[in-house]
Amino acid sequence: MNQAVISCLHANLPAVEAVLKDIELQGITNITCLGDLVGYGPQPNEVIELIRDKKIPTCQGCWDEDVVDGLDACDCSYPSQLAEKRGHFAHQWTTDKLTKENKDYLANLPYSIRKDKCLFVHGSPNSQHEYLLPDMDAFAALERVENARAEILFCGHTHQPYIRELADGSIAVKIKNAAPKDIQEKEIQLPMRRIVNAGSVGEPRHGGTKATYVVHNEVTNEVKIREVEYDLELTCKAIIDAGLPPIFAWRLKNGFEFAEQAEDASHVCER
């Protein structure tokens, strides 16, 4: 049986509709969303209402959390003051636009969803703001999955879809400075674990313009990254019409979103 995992919708209604259509065409009814329904994009209420109408189980993303808490999105993930200023503007714009009902919905989203061996989070099991980038330290990545007691960790937040398998691991330890009878050396075998990043529906950062999500076969454990075209022009026009920073439209249209990446893969927001 297949399940679809979507993330980082970012108030981009045409992209969300296109992805949900693509999922429907494959006959998949089991969908999980990893949050960031809002932020940057021009249709926050419409996207929330679509997800609510379809009763798609959803985790709270960092934007969802920040809009609810009345806090600005994590400053430390912005690579420049200009990017931070734009982010704050989008945050305020989104906060003003959202209905109370939709804010309440975001406020009540869970941090994580667990289904058997799968754990679904926005950033990492530690924080909605932590980036699990594809090339981060392999042991640290494995620790995130293992300490969350999952076999497969589904995450988003980076906007880059990937599947990472961590296997054949071991760590040897030795107790030093103990009584001779207590001195121990042992090798601990590490379990095979996977991290699956669903990418982003509404604001891709993989160098292209297509929305991305993943499909996981729960029987074979196979994971496929899906790319979906959507009406980009419609979203770009809505961004301009809404008075949001035109650069949000420009980067969607050009598939550029690298400016918003965190420089430090292991960085966790201190807030």
Next chain:
Amino acid sequence: MIERWALVSGLKGDLDTYELIQKDLKKTPGNITLFVLGDMIGPEKNCNRLLHRLINPKSNDLQPWCIYGWWEEQILLESGYRGDQRAEALRINKGEELVKSLTNAVDKSFLDWIAALQFGFVELDCGLIHGSSKDIGENLTLDTPPLTLLDRLTRLQVNRLFTARSKQQFHLELTEGTVNSEVEDLNGNRKKEQKVPQKAVIGIGAGKNYTLYDVGTDNTQFLQAGYKSEKRIKGFGML
């Protein structure tokens, strides 16, 4: 000159133990730096005399370098130094009486000094903290999974992590290991083998139990204040 670190924690207001440790260290050869890894305070006894001594060392005392620990975090929470948060975990788990005992044990005039203490020190390639690099309340012990220990070392980007929270004394080396990583994304597949660099986690003990670390040889000695062990003489050979 041999460079050694004396690592102390969990004094919880016990000036007598601190004086015993100072006395021990005066007899210990080498260049000694004294680190106090938190829990200088606690709810059991009045902590003012110890805090005064740490802030104003006697002329022949080794200068203590202090960081804050779990009990310091609780009093800072309860005293409004962490915004709207209060020491709720302590209150729920141990009751209102203990929270009161803690706040009564420390004069308010010391709170600014406590609030100015750091979370930890990084000296050479070593991290000196109270709990772990993830949480001041985290216990790292011999039973902690090595993967977790490695993560806590990696977070601080150090090769040795000195921790106090568990109160245990141990020296655990991560000697070797590997993990294979395979990433598939829209650009294709890439494989990488990552190895474990040699690292260690050292539990320094608490109260009378403290640790001496020889920076040059990477050897630890687990000591008890006021008690000269044979092992200690053999270990450093100069007493």
